[in-house]
Amino acid sequence: MLSSKLAIVTGGGSGIGQAICKKFAASGARLIVADLKKSAAEATAGNLPGNGHSAFEIDVSDPEHVARLQEFIKSSGESPSVLVNCAGITKDATLLKMSQNQWQDVMNVNLNSVFLMSQMIARESVAAGSPLSIVNVSSIVGKIGNFGQTNYAATKSGVIGFTKSAARELATKNIRVNAVLPGFIRTPMTEAMPPKVLDAMVSMVPQRRLGETEEIANAVLFLASDMSSYVTGTTLEVTGGLGM
Numbered sequence: 001m002l003s004s005k006l007a008i009v010t011g012g013g014s015g016i017g018q019a020i021c022k023k024f025a026a027s028g029a030r031l032i033v034a035d036l037k038k039s040a041a042e043a044t045a046g047n048l049p050g051n052g053h054s055a056f057e058i059d060v061s062d063p064e065h066v067a068r069l070q071e072f073i074k075s076s077g078e079s080p081s082v083l084v085n086c087a088g089i090t091k092d093a094t095l096l097k098m099s100q101n102q103w104q105d106v107m108n109v110n111l112n113s114v115f116l117m118s119q120m121i122a123r124e125s126v127a128a129g130s131p132l133s134i135v136n137v138s139s140i141v142g143k144i145g146n147f148g149q150t151n152y153a154a155t156k157s158g159v160i161g162f163t164k165s166a167a168r169e170l171a172t173k174n175i176r177v178n179a180v181l182p183g184f185i186r187t188p189m190t191e192a193m194p195p196k197v198l199d200a201m202v203s204m205v206p207q208r209r210l211g212e213t214e215e216i217a218n219a220v221l222f223l224a225s226d227m228s229s230y231v232t233g234t235t236l237e238v239t240g241g242l243g244m
């Protein structure tokens, strides 16, 4: 589905981003695995099937790092046809206790990065006259909210608004922009939770289980590929029915 296409996945060193890299590579893509953790990015890239993958150490919330990635892309002479904005963090606290740093850090990594990365890659695509699919990994929390996550929920709602606005602006430029909203997914983060909290979460899910990272990757693959050529500005909920 992505035969010989070049794809950038941010946050590709772990969890959902890593699953997306594996799914894309198995579908024929060449990956730029972009992550804050160099060793994690290299480990992902090194274990992918196929050839032509690379790892790129980047803080996606830092404009200078994004500019460095732009130079890397320019020097390779090929504009990517897929960008997945997947890097994300949580810094949970109730509103009454949240510090300004907890608020700002989550804004920077989860939302500002989506602006920086999407603008940079979209400009490259327009300059090259090549098609692009941007897939933003939001969260069902951006639609329904979550206790202790005013910062995170605000960023994930922001990503949805960004996605729809960018999709409108870029539709005639052969650039599609969509978002995936995962529900509760089995990752190191959820596995570290106390069983009681996890059970309470699962009981809210109509399908009564956590999602797997591969199930998110399947949805992202659909939106990244030409299978979704007439789909832009949409939000695809992959939640086992949570938040429908």
Ligand SMILES: NC(=O)c1ccc[n+]([C@@H]2O[C@H](COP(=O)([O-])OP(=O)(O)OC[C@H]3O[C@@H](n4cnc5c(N)ncnc54)[C@H](O)[C@@H]3O)[C@@H](O)[C@H]2O)c1
Pocket: 010, 011, 012, 013, 014, 015, 016, 017, 034, 035, 036, 037, 040, 058, 059, 060, 061, 086, 087, 088, 089, 109, 137, 138, 139, 140, 181, 182, 183, 184, 185, 186, 187, 188, 189, 190
């Ligand atoms: N796990 C879930 O249940 C769930 C649910 C809904 C949405 N999401 C979203 O999916 C995405 C991935 O989540 P995950 O659970 O796989 O997380 P994870 O922590 O396993 O992976 C996140 C990756 O992003 C990288 N990263 C963090 N900050 C970065 C930065 N500034 N620059 C570049 N890379 C950075 C990390 O190094 C890590 O490799 C996030 O956007 C998250 O909000 C996750």
